[in-house]
Amino acid sequence: TEACLTAIEGAGALNAFVHNTPELAIEQAKAADLRIKAGDAPDMCGLPLGIKDLFCTKGVPSQAASGILNGFVPGYESTVTQNLFDAGAVMLGKLNMDEFAMGSSNETSVYGNAVSPWRRGNEETALTPGGSSGGSASAVAADLCLAATGTDTGGSIRQPAAFVGITGIKPTYGRCSRWGVVAFASSLDQAGPMTKNVRDAAIMLETMCSHDPKDSTSADLAVPNFEAMLTGDIRGKKIGIPKEYQMDGMPAEIDALWAEGREMLKVAGAEIVDISLPHTKYALPAYYVIAPAEASSNLARYDGVRYGQRATLAQGDGITEMYEKTRAEGFGHEVQRRVMVGTYVLSAGFYDAYYNRARRVRALIKKDFEDVFAQGVDAILTPATPSAAFGLGEMTDADPVKMYLNDVFTVTVNLAGLPGIAVPAGLDSQGLPLGLQLIGRPWEEGDLLNAAYALE
Numbered sequence: 001t002e003a004c005l006t007a008i009e010g011a012g013a014l015n016a017f018v019h020n021t022p023e024l025a026i027e028q029a030k031a032a033d034l035r036i037k038a039g040d041a042p043d044m045c046g047l048p049l050g051i052k053d054l055f056c057t058k059g060v061p062s063q064a065a066s067g068i069l070n071g072f073v074p075g076y077e078s079t080v081t082q083n084l085f086d087a088g089a090v091m092l093g094k095l096n097m098d099e100f101a102m103g104s105s106n107e108t109s110v111y112g113n114a115v116s117p118w119r120r121g122n123e124e125t126a127l128t129p130g131g132s133s134g135g136s137a138s139a140v141a142a143d144l145c146l147a148a149t150g151t152d153t154g155g156s157i158r159q160p161a162a163f164v165g166i167t168g169i170k171p172t173y174g175r176c177s178r179w180g181v182v183a184f185a186s187s188l189d190q191a192g193p194m195t196k197n198v199r200d201a202a203i204m205l206e207t208m209c210s211h212d213p214k215d216s217t218s219a220d221l222a223v224p225n226f227e228a229m230l231t232g233d234i235r236g237k238k239i240g241i242p243k244e245y246q247m248d249g250m251p252a253e254i255d256a257l258w259a260e261g262r263e264m265l266k267v268a269g270a271e272i273v274d275i276s277l278p279h280t281k282y283a284l285p286a287y288y289v290i291a292p293a294e295a296s297s298n299l300a301r302y303d304g305v306r307y308g309q310r311a312t313l314a315q316g317d318g319i320t321e322m323y324e325k326t327r328a329e330g331f332g333h334e335v336q337r338r339v340m341v342g343t344y345v346l347s348a349g350f351y352d353a354y355y356n357r358a359r360r361v362r363a364l365i366k367k368d369f370e371d372v373f374a375q376g377v378d379a380i381l382t383p384a385t386p387s388a389a390f391g392l393g394e395m396t397d398a399d400p401v402k403m404y405l406n407d408v409f410t411v412t413v414n415l416a417g418l419p420g421i422a423v424p425a426g427l428d429s430q431g432l433p434l435g436l437q438l439i440g441r442p443w444e445e446g447d448l449l450n451a452a453y454a455l456e
């Protein structure tokens with residue numbers, strides 16, 4: 001814990017931590033030490049973690065990297081962080097992210113962007129650690145913490161993990177409680193660990209998962225011992241290669257990496273089969289209707305009355321002006337864009353044309369996966385991202401859709417509620433990490449982690 005606190009002090013340029021809790025960390029580390037000495041050391045005992053700012057942490061500022069939550073200090077603890085603390089974990093502080101987890105580069109944060117510890121060849125250009133869990137990715141990759149929590153609505157654990165060369169798993173929807181995690185799109189949001197390797201991910205995920213009566217979508221299922229399932233034995237497993245993930249214009253290096261991944265799994269004894277997920281091309285448009293729709297509804301609660309910051313009002317301003325001014329000042333541009341898109345697709349005249357159609361497409365995407373699993377496929381191998389990390393600022397002036405395209409391989413997994421893991425798979429010609437993704441059957445995170453372990 002002390003080594004991490006020192007490393008954090010020296011790494012201000014990464015802008016990964018946005019709120020440090022050194023006193024709390026030392027106190028938790030001392031308590032963990034006593035537990036270890038007493039012979040009662042659960043899995044996470046004494047392990048120093050960073051916590052994404054989207055998790056409400058009791059008595060510690062939790063702003064979801066938004067101006068509108070300025071000054072918000074929760075009086076309660078999220079279930080996931082409570083599970084970690086009960087298992088002896090230590091919190092070093094809160095980690096940077098895109099505002100309300102909306103973004104793929106950590107550039108929509110009220111705290112400014114986090115920076116990747118990686119550089120392209122000899123260039124000075126600062127690169128994105130990805131998003132929205134950019135602070136988590138940067139902190140783990142730069143050894144500022146042993147592991148971090150992330151959340152993933154459309155790729156926010158897997159894309160940043162791939163961009164910085166670490167492991168990140170989004171479990172099946174319902175595995176981790178969403179209670180106390182600031183909501184973005186409730187039918188897609190899931191928490192998960194971001195770690196240095198697959199074994200750490202297995203250990204931390206097991207601690208994070210639990211059935212929670214406070215989240216009605218939390219699954220009432222026993223949580224297996226994921227670490228015990230890491231045998232590395234994947235003989236006879238069927239790994240599907242979806243042809244629709246072969247995108248036009250994808251860098252040859254990503255293709256080569258994908259082929260290498262196939263080869264590694266084959267050598268380990270898996271059977272590689274070609275599969276089709278025919279509705280893949282509709283996933284991004286469906287996601288960028290459903291996620292903003294749910295966000296516009298979830299974010300209605302930030303009205304200047306209940307949480308965080310209220311705008312300064314002029315003489316004669318009424319409650320409408322108070323809402324308008326607070327939301328105009330408190331939300332950044334990307335969040336405002338999503339609220340507008342979401343409100344539009346849910347509005348009476350357009351609901352059927354957009355929202356309902358997107359929901360039907362979502363059902364077809366889910367069915368694509370069910371069909372291949374019914375054919376005996378155990379897991380699906382794809383690239384994690386269509387490119388290596390891009391430079392900060394390179395995408396922000398462009399059409400916002402360009403940034404959205406970065407999520408092409410990850411959003412299907414959230415739409416279908418499946419578990420997905422990104423594992424580091426090598427470096428590109430400029431020395432930047434690239435990741436592969438494995439998608440698993442629902443509730444079979446143990447087997448998925450084991451397949452990822454075989455790729456490590």
Ligand code: GLN
Binds near residue numbers: 103104151407
């Ligand atoms: N980049 C995607 C978005 O902006 C996904 C974000 C996430 O998973 N939280 O919506």
